[in-house]
Amino acid sequence: xxxxxxxxxxxxxxxxxxxxxxxxxxxxxxxxxxxxxxxxxxxxxxxxxxxxxxxxxxxxxxxxxxxxxxxxxxxxxxxxxxxxxxxxxxxxxxxxxxxxxxxxxxxxxxxxxxxxxxxxxxxxxxxxxxxxxxxxxxxxxxxxxxxxxxxxxxxxxxxxxxxxxxxxxxxxxxxxxxxxxxxxxxxxxxxxxxxxxxxxxxxxxxxxxxxxxxxxxxxxxxxxxxxxxxxxxxxxxxxxxxxxxxxxxxxxxxxxxxxxxxxxxxxxxxxxxxxxxxxxxxxxxxxxxxxxxxxxxxxxxxxxxxxxxxxxxxxxxxxxxxxxxxxxxxxxxxxxxxxxxxxxxxxxxxxxxxxxxxxxxxxxxxxxxxxxxxxxxxxxxxxxxxxxxxxxxxxxxxxxxxxxxxxxxxxxxxxxxxxxxxxxxxxxxxxxxxxxxxxxxxxxxxxxxxxxxxxxxxxxxxxxxxxxxxxxxxxxxxxxxxxxxxxxxxxxxxxxxxxxxxxxxxxxxxxxxxxxxxxxxxxxxxxxxxxxxxxxxxxxxxxxxxxxxxxxxxxxxxxxxxxxxxxxxxxxxxxxxxxxxxxxxxxxxxxxxxxxxxxxxxxxxxxxxxxxxxxxxxxxxxxxxxxxxxxxxxxxxxxxxxxxxxxxxxxxxxxxxxxxxxxxxxxxxxxxxxxxxxxxxxxxxxxxxxxxxxxxxxxxxxxxxxxxxxxxxxxxxx
Numbered sequence: 154x155x156x157x158x159x160x161x162x163x164x165x166x167x168x169x170x171x172x173x174x175x176x177x178x179x180x181x182x183x184x185x186x187x188x189x190x191x192x193x194x195x196x197x198x199x200x201x202x203x204x205x206x207x208x209x210x211x212x213x214x215x216x217x218x219x220x221x222x223x224x225x226x227x228x229x230x231x232x233x234x235x236x237x238x239x240x241x242x243x244x245x246x247x248x249x250x251x252x253x254x255x256x257x258x259x260x261x262x263x264x265x266x267x268x269x270x271x272x273x274x275x276x277x278x279x280x281x282x283x284x285x286x287x288x289x290x291x292x293x294x295x296x297x298x299x300x301x302x303x304x305x306x307x308x309x310x311x312x313x314x315x316x317x318x319x320x321x322x323x324x325x326x327x328x329x330x331x332x333x334x335x336x337x338x339x340x341x342x343x344x345x346x347x348x349x350x351x352x353x354x355x356x357x358x359x360x361x362x363x364x365x366x367x368x369x370x371x372x373x374x375x376x377x378x379x380x381x382x383x384x385x386x387x388x389x390x391x392x393x394x395x396x397x398x399x400x401x402x403x404x405x406x407x408x409x410x411x412x413x414x415x416x417x418x419x420x421x422x423x424x425x426x427x428x429x430x431x432x433x434x435x436x437x438x439x440x441x442x443x444x445x446x447x448x449x450x451x452x453x454x455x456x457x458x459x460x461x462x463x464x465x466x467x468x469x470x471x472x473x474x475x476x477x478x479x480x481x482x483x484x485x486x487x488x489x490x491x492x493x494x495x496x497x498x499x500x501x502x503x504x505x506x507x508x509x510x511x512x513x514x515x516x517x518x519x520x521x522x523x524x525x526x527x528x529x530x531x532x533x534x535x536x537x538x539x540x541x542x543x544x545x546x547x548x549x550x551x552x553x554x555x556x557x558x559x560x561x562x563x564x565x566x567x568x569x570x571x572x573x574x575x576x577x578x579x580x581x582x583x584x585x586x587x588x589x590x591x592x593x594x595x596x597x598x599x600x601x602x603x604x605x606x607x608x609x610x611x612x613x614x615x616x617x618x619x620x621x622x623x624x625x626x627x628x629x630x631x632x633x634x635x636x637x638x639x640x641x642x643x644x645x646x647x648x649x650x651x652x653x654x655x656x657x658x659x660x661x662x663x664x665x666x667x668x669x670x671x672x673x674x675x676x677x678x679x680x681x682x683x684x685x686x687x688x689x690x691x692x693x694x695x696x697x698x699x700x701x702x703x704x705x706x707x708x709x710x711x712x713x714x715x716x717x718x719x720x721x722x723x724x725x726x727x728x729x730x731x732x733x734x735x736x737x738x739x740x741x742x743x744x745x746x747x748x749x750x751x752x753x754x755x756x757x758x759x760x761x762x763x764x765x766x767x768x769x770x771x772x773x774x775x776x777x778x779x780x781x782x783x784x785x786x787x788x789x790x791x792x793x794x795x796x797x798x799x800x801x802x803x804x805x806x807x808x809x810x811x812x813x814x815x816x817x818x819x820x821x822x823x824x825x826x827x828x829x830x831x832x833x834x835x836x837x838x839x840x841x842x843x844x845x846x847x848x849x850x851x852x853x854x855x856x857x858x859x860x861x862x863x864x865x866x867x868x869x870x871x
Contacts, residue, residue, distance in 0.1 A: 641867030733763030793827020
């Protein structure tokens with residue numbers, strides 16, 4: 154049977170429990186009442202027949218008696234013949250016999266028997282006496298044996314007795330018939346009442362049973378209906394389905410199949426909801442910190458824009474950038490970095506600022522949306538700045554990770570909004586620009602958005618676009634700054650890139666190199682510098698006056714850490730034919746952060762080709778001296794920040810002397826950059842610095858001009 158048919162039977166069961174037994178009871182009751190009615194009618198009919206027979210019997214007997222009397226008189230008067238007499242008397246005897254049979258039949262009637270057995274016997278006895286004397290009178294008259302009148306007289310006496318007794322019995326029978334009829338009617342009435350009350354009682358029982366069955370069925374159906382309804386309401390949590398589980402265990406057949414199907418649907422719905430929640434979390438929440446991600450924060454910000462505009466209040470977007478997170482991430486590993494990001498998210502969440510929405514944009518960047526700060530611009534700015542300072546104080550506290558303390562500094566950019574002129578995209582741009590301004594001002598700074606910053610950002614975007622086309626348009630050029638030995642003789646040069654912009658003229662490397670690092674353009678630019686420098690080395694190698702010169706080329710950390718960097722250098726050397734032993738690659742200390750073993754292996758591969766290495770800007774980075782002794786370096790370069798005030802700053806003198814002594818102890822050449830006067834040169838020379846570079850000897854110039862300067866007489870150290 155199908156489940157739908159089974160459910161139909163479930164619905165029809167209470168009705169069938171009442172209707173079918175009721176119909177059966179009604180049929181039985183009707184049969185019983187019909188039989189009782191038939192018996193009552195039969196009783197009344199029999200009693201009435203008895204009364205009718207009794208009345209008819211009296212009339213017949215009276216008529217017969219008159220005829221007998223008349224016949225006897227006629228017989229005497231008319232002198233009937235013997236044959237005629239026998240015929241008449243035979244007829245009378247026959248009629249008497251018939252009446253006698255009627256009397257016997259009457260005597261057996263239930264009404265007469267119910268009245269009295271004695272009355273029946275007396276009635277029969279009286280009739281027999283009358284019949285006997287009538288027969289004797291007939292016999293006497295027929296045979297002329299005596300006086301028939303004597304017998305007739307005696308018969309008349311018995312007739313009178315019989316008639317009187319018959320009338321009494323008739324009256325008694327009439328009363329008894331009425332009593333029997335009343336009793337039968339009362340019995341029939343009681344039977345009707347009993348049947349009705351029994352029917353009502355049975356109907357009550359059946360209805361109670363039907364109600365109970367309906368209640369149980371309705372309870373099950375309600376359980377099933379509630380389960381189906383709960384499955385249809387996707388925004389409400391799923392119930393435990395305990396009642397459905399009990400139904401499955403306690404029943405069989407359709408109910409068990411329905412319960413099993415509902416549990417299967419619940420499991421499927423649970424899996425669907427979990428998958429939907431997982432997709433929602435992946436789409437709108439950061440998987441590491443569980444905070445809203447970029448996509449959800451944009452939706453929150455749009456809602457905040459609409460809400461604050463309607464309420465005429467100011468909101469704020471706060472952009473958080475960690476200043477030194479990359480250093481911690483690179484030095485301690487990504488696992489520590491990830492745990493640190495989780496702790497940052499937890500601290501931000503623990504602030505519990507009313508009306509604040511906190512999210513992570515990616516990397517070490519977080520964002521806070523503030524709603525309903527104030528109706529006045531100044532008060533809103535004060536509240537936003539107070540919250541920013543609260544965040545700064547919270548995140549400046551040390552973080553305990555794997556037994557070590559880590560300190561963070563962060564820069565924050567704030568943009569206020571309350572009007573239709575603001576959009577989600579430009580607010581993100583504004584706060585990003587403010588963060589950049591804060592970072593330029595130093596660690597742990599807070600800056601509000603400034604339109605000038607936005608203008609600089611737009612100029613930066615334009616500059617990035619132009620830089621992508623600069624290589625194709627041959628807008629980059631190399632200039633060379635001579636490097637000299639302790640006697641001022643040229644020993645080589647450093648190749649420095651310049652950008653000759655078609656509209657803005659020469660663009661400072663300090664402007665476009667950091668942008669190239671951020672955008673990844675440093676790789677193609679670095680490769681161009683390497684190729685151009687090698688081509689220049691080939692030119693110098695073919696001239697006996699310059700064939701001894703080395704050429705230093707700056708390599709960015711991103712460029713050096715490329716997996717194919719060694720192959721790139723090898724390919725450039727092969728293609729250009731440049732002497733590898735005249736090529737010197739200058740690396741910054743930031744290049745050494747990371748997988749130091751891979752870095753050392755890559756350096757050894759290049760040294761096997763003949764390439765030498767110089768550590769640029771030494772003393773300004775974060776490299777460990779423990780790594781320094783393992784690196785296959787040839788030279789370290791003293792940063793110009795230590796040389797600039799060498800002649801008047803004792804701390805700089807001490808640092809420079811330490812660097813020179815350390816380099817010599819490690820067997821490394823030491824070159825100082827930023828030598829701008831003879832006093833710098835003298836002091837460095839006195840402390841046995843190997844080589845020098847700076848404006849005192851040569852500014853960055855073209856290759857031809859640098860060669861002219863190198864061939865000129867060297868300066869004299871006075």
